[in-house]
Amino acid sequence: MYVANGSAGVPGGLRLDRIVTRSFTTGRAYEPALTEYFADLAEHHGLPQRAAHFAELRMNTFTSMVGRTLDALGPLPARIGAAVLAHSTPDAEPLWPSSFLSGALPGEPLSFAIADHGVTAPFTALRLAAAYAGTEPVLLFALDQTTVVLDHTVPAGTVMPTEDRVAVLLLEPSSPGLAVRELPGMTPEDAVAVVLAELTTSRPDAVVLGTGLLGHCQVPTGIPVVKAREGLPCTGLWTALADTDPQAHTLLLADYDPNLRSLGLCHLTR
Amino acid sequence: MTSLEAVAVYVPPERVPVEPYLRELGVADEKVKLYKQFFGFSEIRREPGGTALELMRAALGELDLAGREDRVRYLVQAATILSAPYPRSPLHELRAEFGLHRATAFSLSQHACASGLLAVDVCGRLLAADDDPDALALVLVGEKTFTEVARIADSAVMSEGMAAVLVGTGGPRDRLLSYATRSYAEFDRAPWLTPEQGTRFDKVYPVALVEILRAALDEAGLAPSDVALVLPHNVNRLSWYRVAKTLGLPKDRIVLGNLPEYGHSFGADSFLGYRSALDLGRLNPGDHYVMTAVGLGATFAAMVFRH
Numbered sequence: 001m002y003v004a005n006g007s008a009g010v011p012g013g014l015r016l017d018r019i020v021t022r023s024f025t026t027g028r029a030y031e032p033a034l035t036e037y038f039a040d041l042a043e044h045h046g047l048p049q050r051a052a053h054f055a056e057l058r059m060n061t062f063t064s065m066v067g068r069t070l071d072a073l074g075p076l077p078a079r080i081g082a083a084v085l086a087h088s089t090p091d092a093e094p095l096w097p098s099s100f101l102s103g104a105l106p107g108e109p110l111s112f113a114i115a116d117h118g119v120t121a122p123f124t125a126l127r128l129a130a131a132y133a134g135t136e137p138v139l140l141f142a143l144d145q146t147t148v149v150l151d152h153t154v155p156a157g158t159v160m161p162t163e164d165r166v167a168v169l170l171l172e173p174s175s176p177g178l179a180v181r182e183l184p185g186m187t188p189e190d191a192v193a194v195v196l197a198e199l200t201t202s203r204p205d206a207v208v209l210g211t212g213l214l215g216h217c218q219v220p221t222g223i224p225v226v227k228a229r230e231g232l233p234c235t236g237l238w239t240a241l242a243d244t245d246p247q248a249h250t251l252l253l254a255d256y257d258p259n260l261r262s263l264g265l266c267h268l269t270r
Numbered sequence: 271m272t273s274l275e276a277v278a279v280y281v282p283p284e285r286v287p288v289e290p291y292l293r294e295l296g297v298a299d300e301k302v303k304l305y306k307q308f309f310g311f312s313e314i315r316r317e318p319g320g321t322a323l324e325l326m327r328a329a330l331g332e333l334d335l336a337g338r339e340d341r342v343r344y345l346v347q348a349a350t351i352l353s354a355p356y357p358r359s360p361l362h363e364l365r366a367e368f369g370l371h372r373a374t375a376f377s378l379s380q381h382a383c384a385s386g387l388l389a390v391d392v393c394g395r396l397l398a399a400d401d402d403p404d405a406l407a408l409v410l411v412g413e414k415t416f417t418e419v420a421r422i423a424d425s426a427v428m429s430e431g432m433a434a435v436l437v438g439t440g441g442p443r444d445r446l447l448s449y450a451t452r453s454y455a456e457f458d459r460a461p462w463l464t465p466e467q468g469t470r471f472d473k474v475y476p477v478a479l480v481e482i483l484r485a486a487l488d489e490a491g492l493a494p495s496d497v498a499l500v501l502p503h504n505v506n507r508l509s510w511y512r513v514a515k516t517l518g519l520p521k522d523r524i525v526l527g528n529l530p531e532y533g534h535s536f537g538a539d540s541f542l543g544y545r546s547a548l549d550l551g552r553l554n555p556g557d558h559y560v561m562t563a564v565g566l567g568a569t570f571a572a573m574v575f576r577h
Contacts, residue, residue, distance in 0.1 A: 003489050006272045006446030008398035033462050040417035044321065045355055063458065094352040096458040096567035098380035103455020110451065112388055116359040117376035124376055131395035150355035158357050184374045260362060
């Protein structure tokens with residue numbers, strides 16, 4: 001059970017303890033009970049129902065993905081304070097991976113999900129993980145889902161996942177820890193200017209750039225650039241983080257969502 | 271301290287009597303009688319046509335935001351169900367339409383009908399982290415009943431309605447004293463539970479609801495007798511009477527007046543109840559009240575405020 005008073009303060013810092021990423025291929029078919037739900041959702045929004053397409057789909061649910069990743073995290077602390085999910089594409093099934101995690105993780109943590117926030121959802125989730133951590137470690141689950149049942153034309157610039165993937169970050173309370181900022185309403189030019197200004201002033205050992213910024217930022221000489229892979233809107237940046245040189249002690253992670261005009265920045269020291 | 275700066279609601283004008291509605295949905299006569307006579311449902315509300323966007327727009331239209339748009343830093347949809355195909359989301363359209371250019375917009379999910387209470391707490395924490403006493407957050411909570419699982423629950427007839435809740439950190443009234451929530455993983459496939467799981471949930475429900483109410487009251491340093499009103503989720507009237515008896519709370523303190531008229535409007539119930547309580551003069555300065563919610567999945571939540 002999570003119990004708190006209404007006096008939220010400025011949260012403490014978080015330090016990255018470990019990160020695990022995993023991709024999933026073979027999935028399972030839908031249960032027939034969901035056919036009606038998705039047909040009604042399609043009709044509600046004037047989209048074709050595509051029942052035959054639905055019957056052929058094989059998918060990995062978020063519950064399955066996070067459940068199959070927990071072992072890879074290794075021994076967990078005695079208690080987890082919160083588990084925050086972040087995704088852009090919705091779950092293949094509209095069910096309750098957070099409820100699953102509350103039961104599966106030590107300490108029965110508070111768990112919830114951030115969505116409809118494009119590639120910057122994990123940045124919001126990180127801020128909230130810090131806000132709910134208190135004195136306990138927290139988990140961030142960034143998720144990408146390829147099975148989007150209501151297949152239709154999406155607006156230009158929308159990044160559709162090419163893998164069912166999860167990136168899990170175990171974060172420990174620590175000061176000063178991560179410094180996460182979100183900047184809404186940014187034009188692409190403004191977003192690039194902010195990132196370059198951050199790089200110039202902070203001079204991190206490396207910068208991890210998401211696909212929303214790659215090719216647009218002329219990174220100052222001497223700062224190695226780690227590129228997120230395309231097709232992973234919510235996990236790409238954090239998967240790239242797992243592959244960075246461990247000798248790089250200070251990192252800036254940044255991504256930009258051109259459709260939502262949202263910029264996310266995370267300074268990380270390890 | 272997290273506080274409610276304003277609560278605006280929109281309830282569609284179209285009244286739908288539950289008896290013919292449930293029969294049309296294939297509910298057996300004896301079950302229809304159960305919903306009406308024992309659970310207490312008489313009518314629900316539906317907005318003909320449209321999506322959740324229209325409900326949200328109407329609720330926002332009831333909120334006096336003029337001159338405060340730039341203070342809104344977060345626009346949050348507290349979602350129960352997936353109600354729009356990716357990447358459609360009403361949030362970003364409303365953000366532009368209502369001039370909330372400084373707001374970070376996202377949806378908050380996984381607590382289903384309890385996501386509205388979670389969103390109030392989440393917004394309070396984000397605002398506290400920003401450390402700007404003038405900053406505000408706006409929560410939108412409520413759903414369209416576009417499919418069967420969004421029309422009938424085991425103990426409720428679902429209804430359309432939307433609340434727009436303005437959250438701050440420095441307000442003098444409706445200050446959040448405590449929040450308690452607990453999810454029960456064994457029901458993480460709801461509403462598609464096995465009959466055995468359904469029976470088990472029926473046993474867990476009253477115990478878990480009393481437990482979460484007690485936890486929130488304990489954290490606020492209050493006894494049930496200190497509570498002026500409970501603004502509940504609108505399910506099964508009789509179950510609320512049992513909860514009141516277990517807690518030692520007079521049943522007239524549970525605001526169930528909206529249940530027959532509005533049905534169960536997902537996570538908006540407590541905020542609709544708040545507006546009704548104000549309109550009826552049932553909340554006085556200094557009164558303590560409790561909002562409750564139970565979401566599919568199965569998440570129980572209670573929040574204690576001081577008016």
